[in-house]
Amino acid sequence: MRDLAKLPKAHLHLHFTGSLRLSSLREMSVEHGMGLPSALTDGVALRVPADERGWFRFQRLYDAARHCVRSEADMRRLVDEAAADDAAEGSGRLEIQVDPTSYAPFVGGITPAVEIVLDEARAASARHGVEVAVVVAASRMRHPLDARTLARLAARYAGDGPGEVVGFGLSNDERRGDTEQFAHAFRIARRAGLASVPHGGELLGPAHVQEVLGALAPDRLGHGVRSVEDPALLGSLVESGVALEVCPASNVSLGVYEREHDVPLRALVDAGATVALGADDPLLFGSRLVEQYETARTVHGFSDAELADLARASVRASRASQGTQRRLQAGIDSWLAGPDDDDGDLGAATSLSSASHRTTG
Incomplete structure (x- = not known):
């Protein structure tokens, strides 16, 4: 069993405030005199039902955290720590x-706001040795004209390198808004060369996935796990090459699946889907990227060769340059060609990692 923290990979589904370390959130709340709900600070992963009441609780907690990010310094700190x-x-x-x-x-x-994030992404990339690019996302909770404004803004900074905008997304409760009304914004983004990366197929099933496919022509689909419920739909996703950003911890925390075993990761991969694992909102869901790979290993029985394939898929689905992709793919090959880690050392490393996540959120 090789050390998953040493496996090169791309991380394609991470939300801005949701990436915050718990320790940083606490410090920001004190600095700004903001109170925080205990459900945000207790270090326990969120668990809510997959209904509107559950989403309301999740959104209330996310908003409480977001209200603590109130300055340029806070935003820069968030980007830097996410990169680290x-x-x-x-x-x-x-x-x-x-x-x-x-x-x-x-x-x-x-x-x-966008320029601060992009500027710090460039600086953090150089500081930490990880390329940080940005997806600008609109919200289903706001008017579609707002999405057009954001798409035009995103287009101004389009590129594929660190500190550039690589995609345009649509997030928040899938049950809200008319998907078709956001199509114009996505056309603006696509004309600028940006990837189409809307959410879909987590809270709602195959019919919603089909709606998103028809209206927004995604290159990647945020989540998309419910496509497994319709084999024909899943087959069309595979054939068209739409990548799925699968976030196992999110699926369980938001009540889409009761247990980690129920997340259809194996079924999606076996069907030939391009799957990129993501952490989504580690602040609320209690686990970061490596733990999603650990879930694939320990819960779904993925071998090291299969985990390397997941990492390869994440790199292919990214908007990184060909040079960056070749470098990361070579690193994955080297990781797989190397010896297994000593079981005792790996266990100690895993324990330290888990302790760190409990501390930082």
Whole structure:
């Protein structure tokens, strides 16, 4: 069993505030005089039912955390720490998702908010040795015209390197908003060369996935796990090459599946889907990227060769340059060709990692 923190990989599904370390959130809340719900600070992974009441509780907690990010310094700290945490877990490429609307009031508007994130992404990439690119995301809870504004803003900074915008997303409760009404924003983004990376197929089933496919033409689908319920739909995803950003901890925390064993990771991979594992919102769900790979290993029985294939898929699904992709793929080959780690040393490392996650969130 090789050390999963040494496996090169790309991280394609990580939300901005959701990436916060718990220790940093506490410090920000004190600095700004903001109270925090105990459910955010107790170090216990969120568990809610997969209904509107459950989503409301999740969103309330996320908003409480987001309200503590109230300055340029907070935003820069968040990006820097996200990059450092990903680098420690073997991620060579992070494409972090942000809706700048939430932070705009504290830094003078949505344009400064995006530029702060991009500037710190460039600096953090150099500092920590992991490429940090950005996905700008609209929210289903806001008017589709807001999404068009964000798409035009994202297009101004399009590229594939560190500190550039690589994709355009659509997040929040899948049950809200009319998907078709956001299609114009995604056309703006695609014309600029940005990847289409909306959420879909977690809270809602195959019909919603089909709706997102038809309206938004995704290159990657945030989650998409419910596509397994319709073999024909899953087959079309495989054939068209749409990658699925699968976040096992999120699926369990949000009540989509009762247990880790129920997440259809094996079924998706066996069907030929391109699967990129992601941590989604570690602050609330209690686990970071390596632990998603650990779940694949210990819960779903993935061998080291299969875990290497998952890492390869994440790199292929990223918007990294060909040079970066070749470098990461070579690193994956080297990881797999190397010797197994000593069981005792690996167990100690895993214990230390788990203790760290309990401390940082």
